[in-house]
Amino acid sequence: MIDIRNLTKRFAQHTAVDDLSFQVQPGEVLGFLGPNGAGKSTTMKMLTGFLAPTSGTASILGCDIQTQTLKAQRQIGYLPEGAPCYGDMTVRGFLEFIAEVRGFRGAEKALRVQRAVEQVELEKVLEQSIETLSKGFKRRVGLAQAILHDPRVLILDEPTDGLDPNQKHQVRQLIQGLARDKIVIISTHILEEVTALCTRAVVIAQGRLLADGTPLELESRSRYHQAVTLVADEALDQAALAALPGVAGVEENAREHSLSVLAQPGEVIFPQVNALIAERSWKVKELNVERGRLDEVFRTLTRGEQP
Ligand SMILES: Nc1ncnc2c1ncn2[C@@H]1O[C@H](COP(=O)(O)OP(=O)(O)OP(=O)(O)O)[C@@H](O)[C@H]1O
Structure with a gap:
């Protein structure tokens, strides 16, 4: 389970995340929704241990992200916004580098890279440098590095942002396939993504929680429900x-x-x-x-x- 309690982040005078609490259970694909600047990325950075909260706690499968950071991070695959990768590396070089950072060596490293490459279908571009890839393939490389260590939790910041409709569809299918035995949190402002992928949605704005429910529950708040x-x-x-x-x-x-x-x-x-x-x-x-x-x-x- 992911357990977020009273999570708050202040930058100088600005409160980006304001007393946020919610939980995510195994098997759930949580859509994390909010307008630009709502605090989605900041929350994800705190959840993955890249940013310290001003107050509040987050625990990943029982490990507190602040006091047991490495143990928690081992359970997490994280696709940051824009999926930054080292552009001049080849896909294979980058994934082997990540595998090493994750502590894999020798045959185990080769096997991990091969499995991730197969899962997100990167075979054709393995020897290509990342900067020469299309956006869709770059995002796949980002996903491959996030799943390389077979984490039980996937935190994906706008995984389909900037992709064309075909690429969006492909990435969603990939995530759906990966989601079966994991906890997945996806931030997005694309609402069709929530209907297509998510079992639950949390809506935030100005760092505060505004709604939490299944897509169906949220749709039933619409004036067009049953129209x-x-x-x-x-x-x-x-x-x-x-x-x-x-x-x-x-x-x-x-x-x-x-x-x-x-x-x-x-x-x-x-x-x-x-x-x-x-x-x-x-x-x-x-x-x-x-x-x-x-x-x-x-x-x-x-x-x-x-x-
Ligand atoms: N390092 C920082 N220093 C100061 N303010 C920041 C910092 N990072 C984020 N913010 C501010 O915190 C607020 C929340 O930003 P955040 O990136 O978390 O929003 P978001 O919901 O991910 O937005 P988007 O959908 O545009 O990616 C914004 O007002 C942003 O300007």
């Missing part, structure tokens, strides 16, 4: 839809030629909407019940919190 969206060629009777029991309102989406019928909190309105469609014989081309929109929840949560 029914209809696409039809003909104009629909919005007043009749708005008058249905449990309906909070109707929104017209001009760009998509669709209507979203919003549900009051805790209400399920699909049956009523469906019955009205049948009663009026509307020719509806598409009908969707929404889970909720994370981007809207994120904006509502963090509104006014940004500097």
Whole structure:
């Protein structure tokens, strides 16, 4: 388990992380969300022992990161923001160097490097210098160094930042594969990543915890949770839809030629909407019940919190 208690970091007068407490259990992939400057990287640096907290504690699988730093760090694979690597080294040279830093020698070192290379599919670029790689491959090299010692905890700071959609997909698949038997914390401001990867999400802004729940729980805070969206060629009777029991309102989406019928909190309105469609014989081309929109929840949560 990762146990974060009252973690606080002050830089001069500025509080970057403010009394943060939460826990992460094995098997969880935690999305660590927040707008720019929210304190995500600072928290991750404290969790991995690269920055000392002003106050509070963090322990990794029972090891306090401040008093048992090396023991805790042995359990952690860390991909820092931007995945800094030594650009003039070849991929193989860099991974062998990291393996040595991690204390592996001889056949064990070769085996560790080979396994990491296979896991993140770096075979084709092994002899290439890191600075000549594409962003996606650089990120893979960062991931390879993070998993080389088969850590039980992975802390990944914006692992897909700056990647194209195909590379994002690949890196997410990789993380999903790696996550099976580990604790994973991923910082991101890409909300689709949370839906695609995470079992739980923690939202922070200005260093403070604003929300903690499964993606589904967060989506259910959205005003679009249980909304029914209809696409039809003909104009629909919005007043009749708005008058249905449990309906909070109707929104017209001009760009998509669709209507979203919003549900009051805790209400399920699909049956009523469906019955009205049948009663009026509307020719509806598409009908969707929404889970909720994370981007809207994120904006509502963090509104006014940004500097
Ligand atoms: N070494 C430092 N000295 C002074 N202030 C710092 C330092 N590191 C971070 N900060 C400040 O702390 C706050 C949190 O920064 P942090 O990098 O943790 O945010 P973040 O959530 O990771 O942001 P982003 O999404 O932009 O990466 C910011 O206001 C930042 O300017």
